[in-house]
Amino acid sequence: MLELKGITKKFGGKTILDGVNLTVEDGKILTIVGPSGAGKTTLLRCISGLEEVDSGEFVLDGQTFDPATNRDNDSVIGVVFQDYQLFPNLTVLQNVTLAPTMVLKQSAIDAKKEAKRLLDQLNLGDKADLYPYELSGGQKQRVAIVRALAMHPKLLCYDEPTSALDPDLRREVQQIIVKLRDEGITQIVVTHDIPFAEAIADQMMRVEPKD
Template identity: 65%
Template sequence: MLKIENLTKKFNNRLIIDDLSFTVDDGEILTIVGPSGAGKTTLLRCISGLEKIDAGTFYLDGVAFNPFEETGKQSTIGVVFQDYQLFPNLTVLENVTLAPQLVLKQDAKTVQDEALQRLARLQLDDKKQLYPYQLSGGQKQRVAIARALAMRPKILCYDEPTSALDPELRGEVRDIIKGLKQDGITQIVVTHDMDFANEVADQKLQVVPVK
């Protein structure tokens, strides 16, 4: 279970998130919704350790931790970025296998075997030798998910996973997220798409701009 208490974040003395608390149970899907400028992406970046918070405490299964200070080990929280952030000079398979070898120090065969299994499950096994520029938006999204999962996170976060996708691909992402839920993976999804949020969420967190 992920529990966040009294999270506060400022930029240049401007309050973005004010004393926010919430809990996400194991295997649950939380969607974070709200208008533009409400701080949804900032909140996700704080949760995933990409931004340092000004105040607040994170707990995982009752034990306090700081996602901003997690380096050089298996990630507690992974993130799938809105623009995917794939390495353009690496193949799909290389994108998925690079971090587990460099960061987790796993052997190449284990990493490759697990990557191939993930790619097959995400219907990308025939794309493993392609480069990102050769992929559709939906395929890039799935590669980004496979890469995040390769770090074996306990919680997987998504920043606007359907923003650049057409309705058919939007449905694919919905099905992937629901499929990962069946595997017991806790997921946090930032989205402006209320219909999508309603389709995947076990609970929704509504954020509003701080006045």
């Protein structure tokens, strides 16, 4: 379980997050919705350790936890970015196995075995040797999810996972996220897409811009 207690973040003297409190239960999906500029992505970046908070604390499984300084953060909180952030010079398989071999110190054999299992699970088994430019937007999205899952995170975060997808691919991503929940993976999804958020959420948090 992840708890946020009084999380505050400012940029240039402007308060973006003001004493945010929330709890995400294990194996559940939290969606964070609201208009552009309301702080959705900032909150996600703070949870994933990409931004340091100005005050407040994070509690993970009953222990105080600082995402910004935790050395093992890649294996605790996974992030699927809006622009996927795949390495263009690496194949799908290389994109997925890079972090497990470098960060988790898995052997190349074990990393490839796990990567292929995950790729098959998300119907990407025949894409392992392709490069990102050879993939559709929906395929890139799934590869980004596989890459995050390969680190065995306790929590998986998504930043606007449907923003560049057509309705069919949107439904596909929705099905993947729900399937991962059914497998016990805790997930936080930032989105402006209210119907999508309502379709997947166990709980929903709405954020509003600060004056």
